[in-house]
Amino acid sequence: MTDANRESFEEFRKSFSYGTRNNLDFKFLKSMSDADAADVFERILAGLSTAYDTGDIDPLIRAAVESQIAGYAPKPGTAPAHAYDDAPFSPTPKPANGSVIGLVTSSGHFVDGNDPEPFGIPEMSQAEAVERIDQFLVEAPVLSAIPSHVPSDKLRVRHGGYNIASTLLDPNVCFPVDRLTDAVSDGRIAGVTDTVFSFPGATAQGRLRRELPAWLDRFSEEQADAFLLVPV
Amino acid sequence: MSVGHVARAIEESGTPTVVVMVEAFGHVAERMSLPRVVLTPHPMGRPFGAAGDIETQREVLDAALDLLDRATDGGTIIDAATSFRPGVAEPRGRPTAH
Numbered sequence: 001m002t003d004a005n006r007e008s009f010e011e012f013r014k015s016f017s018y019g020t021r022n023n024l025d026f027k028f029l030k031s032m033s034d035a036d037a038a039d040v041f042e043r044i045l046a047g048l049s050t051a052y053d054t055g056d057i058d059p060l061i062r063a064a065v066e067s068q069i070a071g072y073a074p075k076p077g078t079a080p081a082h083a084y085d086d087a088p089f090s091p092t093p094k095p096a097n098g099s100v101i102g103l104v105t106s107s108g109h110f111v112d113g114n115d116p117e118p119f120g121i122p123e124m125s126q127a128e129a130v131e132r133i134d135q136f137l138v139e140a141p142v143l144s145a146i147p148s149h150v151p152s153d154k155l156r157v158r159h160g161g162y163n164i165a166s167t168l169l170d171p172n173v174c175f176p177v178d179r180l181t182d183a184v185s186d187g188r189i190a191g192v193t194d195t196v197f198s199f200p201g202a203t204a205q206g207r208l209r210r211e212l213p214a215w216l217d218r219f220s221e222e223q224a225d226a227f228l229l230v231p232v
Numbered sequence: 233m234s235v236g237h238v239a240r241a242i243e244e245s246g247t248p249t250v251v252v253m254v255e256a257f258g259h260v261a262e263r264m265s266l267p268r269v270v271l272t273p274h275p276m277g278r279p280f281g282a283a284g285d286i287e288t289q290r291e292v293l294d295a296a297l298d299l300l301d302r303a304t305d306g307g308t309i310i311d312a313a314t315s316f317r318p319g320v321a322e323p324r325g326r327p328t329a330h
Binding site for chain 1: 252
């Protein structure tokens with residue numbers, strides 16, 4: 001390898017964030033220091049070595065999760081964005097087992113035939129959403145309304161900000177509509193709203209806030225006693 | 233952060249909310265003073281647990297419903313007593329495509 005082609009460790013760790021080695025589970029490596037990113041690789045490789053002999057992958061998983069926590073931790077000296085001193089609080093009108101629960105997720109799910117078509121592009125692939133992440137981050141999000149009893153083969157997902165592999169296998173990892181339905185069957189809650197909601201959370205925060213009055217009007221039509229919200 | 237704005241707006245409109253998010257975003261929950269939050273020790277993108285792990289997904293939902301019943305003040309953040317269990321062979325959730 002010539003010096004011109006030599007890759008620095010900084011370039012290497014940054015390549016996991018929308019780069020040549022894109023892996024959205026580890027995109028946080030981009031914002032770490034070289035030393036902290038090196039610790040991530042060291043811990044994960046050590047966990048893998050342990051798993052070879054013990055079969056126990058829990059330490060490996062925990063190392064990855066703790067790496068994410070460190071990777072997303074606020075950086076010293078950076079001003080906190082969207083910080084609030086007050087915590088709003090509305091008392092629950094009735095116990096959960098008597099409540100109808102609504103669902104809002106930022107997972108980017110939608111129903112086949114009701115594609116939000118970001119930027120007017122029909123049938124945008126997940127790969128294209130990843131490529132266009134910078135465009136998503138400056139545009140307003142589109143809220144998708146989804147029947148809570150949507151047939152399984154009609155549910156779709158697209159989101160350029162996280163690894164959708166797990167939710168492709170089982171949407172309930174971040175869009176827990178089946179678990180809410182189970183909770184109704186178990187008597188844990190009284191019902192699920194007829195319509196639940198999702199949007200791609202990688203979006204312009206100011207434009208999202210301007211959408212909220214219209215979104216609240218739509219949510220209120222569902223007459224939920226409480227809402228479950230799930231970010232990714 | 234996006235869901236934080238939505239949660240605060242719904243709560244301010246008079247409807248209670250509970251947010252379930254992965255531990256890595258706990259600092260966002262604190263910074264945004266969200267009303268009720270359950271933090272799960274799971275990898276990003278999987279706040280309710282691994283694909284097909286219905287048992288853990290139910291436990292997480294139960295923790296959220298418990299918090300709706302018990303919280304008396306905004307800014308209540310709890311840790312879910314769950315662990316991430318990968319490798320469930322037969323996901324029984326809804327398959328999707330795209």
